[in-house]
Amino acid sequence: MTAESVTAPDYWIDALPQAVLLCEGGAVTRLNAAASRLWGVTQVRAAGRPVLEVVRRHTLEALIERGGELELEVSGRTLRCTVTRDDTASALIVEDTxxxxxxxxxxxxxxxxxxxxxxxxxxxxxxxxxxxxxxxxxxxxxxxxxxxxxxxxxxxxxxxxxxxxxxPTRARTLPLAETFARAERLLESELTPRGSCLSFGPDHLVRADPDKLLQVLLNLIENALKYGPPGQDIEVQTARRGTWVEVCVLDHGPPIPDTDSLFQAHTRGAGASGQGSGMGLYIVRSIVQGWGGQAWAARADGRSVDGRNAFCFTLPGVGGLG
The missing domain is CATH 1.10.287.130 (Signal transduction histidine kinase, dimerisation/phosphotransfer (DHp) domain)
Structure with missing residues (x-):
């Protein structure tokens, strides 16, 4: 088949976003425009050549012979390949999914x-x-x-x-003490059985979504309770850093070997027991980055405060308290 032999009704095939390859007897009879771009070969050069020389993958050659469907990962792209066939001819359709x-x-x-x-x-x-x-x-x-x-x-x-x-978050100006009070009320039932105490640093005016800020604080304190020893004192320190306010939750848990990986999705610390989605610190960092701040953890190897684990974040400050 040559380019001149393609009749007008065949032009519709070139408008398809999917790559389409038609073949008969193991040889290519037609490529559409998307297929030419995918395999880097023109219709004129592909016509009459063996399928394998055009698609350059034995998995696709085998698929064309038997029919069916499969997915391929090619150069970071996911391709869904489907073949329909009759006694003599086959059509390979490749869609980028x-x-x-x-x-x-x-x-x-x-x-x-x-x-x-x-x-x-x-x-x-x-x-x-x-x-x-x-x-x-x-x-x-x-x-x-x-x-x-x-x-x-x-x-x-x-x-x-x-x-x-x-x-977008529903940000407003609020004192940190307001969120601290909410967190302490919600965590009372967890603090008492463990014999743990919770203390907070100086108050500061900040600009944040109150519910998102509470979610961040609860996640960090709950982690400290979960992974630290019973009877520990959990301290929430606060400090002004220029136009930002830094909040750090300090616990007496065991040293953490790789703190940054903990902020990845579906990741839990080494030795973590019980049920958990591994999403807590990922959510913390996502929320904090949403208001332009940073979230991090200090290793308990001398870089953390007083040998404790410190999980910290920053949020926009507002002049006033603190």
Missing amino acids: TDHRRREAELREATAVLSHEFRTPVTALKGVLEALEYDMPRELSQNFVRQGLQETERLARLVEDLAVGFR
Whole structure:
């Protein structure tokens, strides 16, 4: 077949985004424009040549012979290859699904992040409802109800984010002490059984989404409780760094050999036990980077404060307190 022999009705094949190769008796009869770009050969040069000389992959040659479908990874791209055939002729259709696979991966990542964020308010609501089962002074029960309503509102905002995608955060100016108080209330049921104490540094005015800031702080303190010894004192230090405010959660846990890898998705520290998604510190860094800050951890080998593990982040400061 030559270029001149291609009739007008054949031109539609060149408009297809998929690469299409037609063959008969093991020889190429037609390539469309996308296939020419994929394999770097023109229709004129490909016509009449053995399939293997054009596609240069035995896996594709075998697929054409038997029919069916497979996926190939080629130069960082994901290609879905499908062959339909009859007694004498075959058609190979190659579709680049790289972007589709990337979107699937992003969706899985987003789902993992959201499920992790849902866990904290759901746990808090469970504790509130369990507490309200018992008789208690009216003032105390009203405090539990207010806490439950606050966490319900946070759940509602998470549901809204899930419905419309990740939107810009709802930042406002607030004192760090406001978030510290919320975190201490939520963590009380975990601190008491472990005999651990929680202390906070000087207050500062910051600019952040209150719920996102609470999520960051809870993740870091919960990690300190989970991986540190019972009865430890967990200290949350604060300091002004120019126009930024630095917050560090210090614990007495064992030395961590590779702190930076802990901030990667689905990564847990060496020796971590129990259930865990490995998303906590990844979420911390993602949230902090969202407001332009940094998140890091210092190794417990002399570079950390007083030999403790220090998990730190920065957020925009506002002149005033501190």
